[in-house]
Structures are given as C-alpha cells and as structure tokens.
Amino acid sequence: MKLGSLLTVAATLVACAAADVDPIVIKGSKFFYKTNGTQFFIKGVAYQQDYSSNGTIDGKDTYTDPLSDSKICGRDVPLLSQLQTNTIRVYAVDPTANHDQCMQLLANAGIYVIADLGEPKNSINRDTPQWNLEIYNRYTAVVDTFSKYTNTLGFFAGNEVTNMVNNTEASAFVKAAVRDVKAYIVQKKYRPLGVGYATNDDDQRTELANYFDCGNASTAIDFWGYNIYSWCGKSSYQDSHYEERTEEFSKYNVPAFFAEYGCNQVEGKVVDRTFSEVPTLYGSNMSKVWSGGIVYMYYQEANEYGLVSVGSDDQATKRPDFTALSSQIAKATPSGVAMSAYSPTNKAQSCPTQDAVWAANSTLPPSPNEAVCSCMVQSLNCTAKSNIADDAIETNFNYLCDPHNGDFCSGVLANGSTGVYGAYSMCNAQERISWAFNAFFMDQTKNNAQNTDPCNFKGAAQKQTPKVSGTCRTVVSQAGDSGTGAITAAPSSTSTSSGGGAASSSTGAASALTIPGFSYGVLPMAVYLTFAGLAGAAMVLL
Numbered sequence: 001m002k003l004g005s006l007l008t009v010a011a012t013l014v015a016c017a018a019a020d021v022d023p024i025v026i027k028g029s030k031f032f033y034k035t036n037g038t039q040f041f042i043k044g045v046a047y048q049q050d051y052s053s054n055g056t057i058d059g060k061d062t063y064t065d066p067l068s069d070s071k072i073c074g075r076d077v078p079l080l081s082q083l084q085t086n087t088i089r090v091y092a093v094d095p096t097a098n099h100d101q102c103m104q105l106l107a108n109a110g111i112y113v114i115a116d117l118g119e120p121k122n123s124i125n126r127d128t129p130q131w132n133l134e135i136y137n138r139y140t141a142v143v144d145t146f147s148k149y150t151n152t153l154g155f156f157a158g159n160e161v162t163n164m165v166n167n168t169e170a171s172a173f174v175k176a177a178v179r180d181v182k183a184y185i186v187q188k189k190y191r192p193l194g195v196g197y198a199t200n201d202d203d204q205r206t207e208l209a210n211y212f213d214c215g216n217a218s219t220a221i222d223f224w225g226y227n228i229y230s231w232c233g234k235s236s237y238q239d240s241h242y243e244e245r246t247e248e249f250s251k252y253n254v255p256a257f258f259a260e261y262g263c264n265q266v267e268g269k270v271v272d273r274t275f276s277e278v279p280t281l282y283g284s285n286m287s288k289v290w291s292g293g294i295v296y297m298y299y300q301e302a303n304e305y306g307l308v309s310v311g312s313d314d315q316a317t318k319r320p321d322f323t324a325l326s327s328q329i330a331k332a333t334p335s336g337v338a339m340s341a342y343s344p345t346n347k348a349q350s351c352p353t354q355d356a357v358w359a360a361n362s363t364l365p366p367s368p369n370e371a372v373c374s375c376m377v378q379s380l381n382c383t384a385k386s387n388i389a390d391d392a393i394e395t396n397f398n399y400l401c402d403p404h405n406g407d408f409c410s411g412v413l414a415n416g417s418t419g420v421y422g423a424y425s426m427c428n429a430q431e432r433i434s435w436a437f438n439a440f441f442m443d444q445t446k447n448n449a450q451n452t453d454p455c456n457f458k459g460a461a462q463k464q465t466p467k468v469s470g471t472c473r474t475v476v477s478q479a480g481d482s483g484t485g486a487i488t489a490a491p492s493s494t495s496t497s498s499g500g501g502a503a504s505s506s507t508g509a510a511s512a513l514t515i516p517g518f519s520y521g522v523l524p525m526a527v528y529l530t531f532a533g534l535a536g537a538a539m540v541l542l
Contacts, residue, residue: 020150021107026194026222028344030337031153031255031291039336041282042257043329044087044114044294045080049310050301061121065094067113070101075316076298077105079308083322084329087112087153089259089294092119095141103149112153114225114259114294116198117142117181124177126161129170129416131177131365132426139177140184147190154194156225156259157181162208162360163200171211171360172416178212179219180367198225198259206248207352211360213254214351219364224252225259227296231277232263237285240277246289253346258293262305264321270304272320275328282332292334295325354417363419368426371491375472376424376431376479382441382455383434385462392460393433400436408439411483423479423487435483437461 022033024040031040048066067073067090080088088106093099093115106113117139118124124135139157146152158174161167174197181195199208205226212221231240249256258281264273280286281293300306300319307322352358377383384393401409412432414425424435437457444454455461468476471491478487 021110021112023150023191024112024153025192026255027339027342029252029255029289029291029346030339030342031223032339037339039339039342040086040291041287041332041334041336042087042292042294043084043332044089044292045083045085045298045307046091046260046294046296047076047080047088047298048091049299063092063119065092065097065099066090067093067099067102067106068097070105072314073102073105075314076308077109077111079316079318079322080111080298081109083307083326084332085109085111087114087292087294088298089114089116089156091116091159093142093145095138095145099145099149103146103151107149107151112151113146113149114153114156115142115146116156116159117177118158124158124161124170124173126163126167126170129161129167129173130414131173131180131368133368133370133428135177136180136368139181143181143185143190143193144188147185147188147193152193154196154223155181156198157195157221159198159225159259160200160227162204163202165204165357168204168207168357168359169361169416171208172364172419173414175212175219175360176364176367178221179364182218182222183367194222194255196221196223196225196254198227201226201228201230204357207358209249209252210349210352211358211362213252213349215348215362217348220348221254223255223257223291224249225257225294227260228258229261229263231261231280233266233271233274234276237280242277242280242286246286250289251346251349252289253344253348255291256289257291260296261293262295262297262321264303264305273324275321275325278325278328279331282334284335287334287336359417361417361419363421365414365416365421366423366426369490372475372487373424373427373431375468375475375491376427376483377434378472379466379468379476380434380438381463381466382438382461383464384430384437385460386430388430388433388460390429392458393429396433396457396460397436400433400440406440406443407482408436408443411435411439411479420484423483423485434461439483 022035024031025034026032031042032038033040049064088111090113103113118135119138122135122138124131143155146155157177161174162171178195178197185193185195197212199205209224212224214220226245228245231242237243261277261281262273262275264270275295281290295307297303297305298307300309306319307325308316308318310316351362354361397409399405401413409422411422412424412427412435414421424432427435437455437460441455441461444451448454455463471489474489475487475491478489479485
C-alpha cells in the first residue's frame with residue numbers, strides 16, 4: 001500500500017511538540033534507560049538510501065543525509081514505528097545540515113540513533129589507513145552535531161575496515177580514532193556517548209573483538225557491533241552459528257549487538273525474508289549476552305534488502321520483508337535486568353598476539369596536534385611552496401620515501417604493524433613533503449657538493465630561514481633530527497596526546513591525498529598523506 005501525504009504532514013507537525021527521551025547509558029555489557037534503569041534492547045533498522053554499508057556509494061563520493069529532510073522523516077518514522085523500531089543506524093550524515101526536525105520526530109517515536117562518523121571520501125580506508133586531522137575534524141563535527149540530542153545513542157568509528165587477513169593493520173588506525181573521539185567527548189563535557197566499532201563476520205572475528213576491547217579503557221570501544229548474515233532461510237540457533245557467537249561473547253565486558261542482520265539469500269538466490277531469527281535473537285539463549293540488533297535495510301536498493309520501496313512520487317510502499325519483520329518483532333519480548341540489580345563481572349579481553357593472521361600493533365598512531373606540525377615546518381631550511389600541486393607531492397614522495405634512495409621520510413611515516421610512527425606522521429600532505437624535502441636538502445648539502453640546488457624539486461620547494469623558539473624548540477628537540485623521537489611537550493592546539501607510539505605527532509591541512517605504499521623486505525611503508533589532529537584521554541560510561 002502507498003502512504004499518502006496526509007500521514008507525512010501529520011507526522012511532521014508532531015515534531016513541534018518537543019519531547020526529550022531518556023538517554024541510554026552503558027553499564028557493563030548492557031544498555032539501560034538512564035532514569036528508570038530498565039534494560040534497553042535494540043530493535044533497529046539501518047536507515048540510509050543509496051549507501052553501501054562498507055563505505056562506498058555506487059563508486060561515487062556523494063551521499064544523502066537521511067536525517068536532514070523532515071518531509072522524508074515524516075513519511076518514514078510512522079513506518080518505522082509500525083516495526084516497533086527503537087533504534088536506527090545511519091551510515092553518513094552531514095554535520096553542517098540541520099537535523100532538529102528529524103531527530104525530534106524520532107524522539108517523539110522513542111527512536112534512538114547510532115551514527116557512523118565517516119563518509120565515503122573522509123574515513124579510514126582499509127587499504128591505505130591513516131588517522132589524520134581531516135578525518136578527525138569530520139568525526140568530531142558529527143559528534144558536535146548529534147551530542148545535543150538525547151536520542152543519540154552513540155557512534156561507530158568504523159565499519160568493516162578490517163575485513164581480510166591482509167588488512168588487519170588498519171585496525172590500529174581505527175582504534176586510535178576510538179581513543180581520540182572518546183577523549184573529545186570528555187574534553188567538550190558532553191554527556192556520556194558511546195563510541196564503538198562494527199565488524200563483519202569474518203575469520204578474524206575473535207582477534208578483532210579482542211583487539212578493540214583490550215588495553216586501557218581510554219582506548220577501548222564502548223560497544224561492539226556485529227554485522228552477521230549467517231541465518232539464511234529456515235535455519236536454527238545451532239546451524240546459523242548463533243550459538244557459537246553467543247558463547248564467544250558471553251564474557252565480553254561491553255554491550256554487543258547485531259549492527260546488521262537479515263540474510264536474503266538461500267542457495268545463492270535472493271528470497272523474501274521471514275526473519276525467523278528474531279525470536280531467537282531476543283529469546284532467553286541470546287538476550288543475556290546480546291543487546292538486540294539492527295535489520296539491514298530500510299530502503300530497497302539493487303541488493304534487494306529493502307523493507308520498503310520508494311517510488312518516483314516519493315511514496316513508500318511496504319515490501320513482503322516489512323510484513324514479515326513486523327510479525328516477528330511483535331513476538332520479541334526479551335527479559336532484561338534492572339540496572340540497580342546488575343553487577344558486571346566480565347573483564348576486558350587480552351590483546352591478540354601478532355602473527356600470520358593478525359598484524360595490528362597494540363601501539364596506536366599518535367593523536368595529532370596542529371601546533372606541533374607548525375613547529376616542525378618553522379624549523380626547516382627547505383619547505384614545499386604553498387602552491388605545490390597534489391601530483392608534485394605524489395611524485396616527490398614516491399621518490400623520497402623509496403628506501404632505496406635514502407632515509408628521508410622516517411619522521412612522517414606511520415606503520416600500524418610495527419607500531420612505529422614518525423613524530424610528524426599525522427601532519428598534512430604539504431607539511432610532510434616539506435619534511436622530506438628538508439631531509440633530502442640536509443643530506444645533499446652535507447654529502448653531495450655537486451648538487452648545487454638541492455632545494456628545488458622542479459620548482460616545488462623553496463629555502464627559508466628556520467625560526468624556532470620557546471615550546472617549539474622543545475618539540476623539535478624531542479622529535480630529533482630523524483623525526484622519530486617521542487614528543488611529550490606538545491603545545492596547545494586542536495588536540496594533544498602522546499598516543500603511546502614511537503612519537504606523538506600532528507597534522508595540518510591539505511588535500512586528502514593518498515600516496516601509494518612501498519613495501520621492501522619486512523618493512524611495509526605506506527605513505528599516507530592527509531591532514532590530522534586529535535585529543536587524548538578517554539570517556540568512561542557507567
């Protein structure tokens with residue numbers, strides 16, 4: 001059936017009646033309503049159009065913010081309510097847009113929001129991972145925008161970033177993002193808001209879950225999302241491996257839930273879903289461990305996971321999956337525990353051992369600091385010109401960071417496997433190539449008298465008189481001539497934190513330029529050029 005415009009108008013008008021909801025808080029491995037202490041189980045729906053859950057959008061870098069159009073929200077919130085939805089997950093939002101009306105419509109319906117922090121062209125890439133100020137600014141802007149809404153449940157700092165054995169190193173950069181976003185929430189004195197990670201169901205599931213939970217609470221996730229599609233058709237608690245997963249997470253010390261679920265294929269063919277897993281997910285075997293789940297996906301797209309179809313007239317039509325989910329979710333009555341009667345006993349997991357299937361080091365990339373990068377640039381004799389082009393940066397990095405040509409980049413490289421991070425590895429592209437230019441210049445000036453113009457690089461570089469004083473003098477001294485020393489006296493800036501790596505570092509601003517990685521012998525060197533910055537410390541919920 002099609003829903004008329006009258007329903008949309010009526011729902012939109014309801015937004016005028018402001019009604020805050022009881023915030024959701026975390027205690028141990030469970031969610032609770034803050035005021036009444038009732039346990040909260042997620043009955044969720046993934047809500048975003050034209051968006052792939054792994055951060056790509058049909059090969060494009062654009063996305064549609066699902067919470068910025070009150071007309072669309074007015075159309076969809078009543079439908080979500082018919083599914084007894086109490087949580088939606090959104091994968092990319094525009095922090096500059098106004099979300100007041102949509103968030104109010106959702107609040108009035110008792111619906112909370114979990115927002116992914118990234119967007120297609122500004123998030124941590126599994127193939128060339130980096131944690132820089134550009135990404136940090138994007139993530140914290142989303143936090144700034146949604147922290148004011150009482151129905152914001154929390155945030156995902158990454159989604160399926162590590163999905164194969166050959167990209168586990170990327171998890172070090174995502175965990176650094178978790179650390180610094182948590183610190184930012186505390187720094188800004190926002191109410192407690194969880195920061196988590198969503199993983200796919202792959203062979204590294206145990207290592208991933210342990211890695212993001214291990215170590216100091218300031219660096220660990222606050223909740224764990226599991227994208228799982230193993231219950232297909234007429235399956236069971238045992239055949240779907242739900243029983244195994246439940247046993248694995250029975251000792252987890254933070255809330256775990258299905259961040260995506262709802263297989264739509266049987267024997268390789270797309271079928272209408274019956275959602276027969278719902279009673280099991282919310283039943284006695286699983287509800288003691290899992291905090292519910294989020295069905296993928298509200299909108300019908302090419303992958304045919306939709307609960308509704310939206311026509312050219314912008315009207316939503318229920319699909320068979322909608323009816324099936326509505327019937328099953330009505331039977332979901334999980335039995336919880338009161339927050340006052342709950343005493344958590346589970347402990348943080350041990351960090352996984354680095355081996356053939358797990359490469360990520362427990363030492364994380366440092367939290368960037370713009371002022372540190374500025375100090376570094378001021379200390380150089382040879383720097384990039386302000387108008388240097390991206391292709392010139394790429395060409396020069398390809399040469400200077402090739403270890404066969406010398407050691408000119410150690411101060412600006414980051415390696416999530418070895419846990420070695422240059423003191424300036426989080427500076428922006430222009431600042432980092434300036435460091436490499438200067439390293440080459442100093443080497444040639446000392447060792448190659450035949451090179452009469454070592455600060456040229458086809459007109460991309462220029463000489464300057466170093467100016468270093470005060471705190472900057474200490475910063476540069478601590479980083480050392482190689483740029484690999486630990487900076488403990490970082491000046492105040494957008495963010496400051498040692499990060500626990502080989503050095504603390506920062507970044508400035510430049511294009512989101514990624515340079516191809518180099519791998520020689522046992523030392524893979526990925527040259528990641530972008531702009532980064534962060535805060536340290538962390539937030540702890542109840």
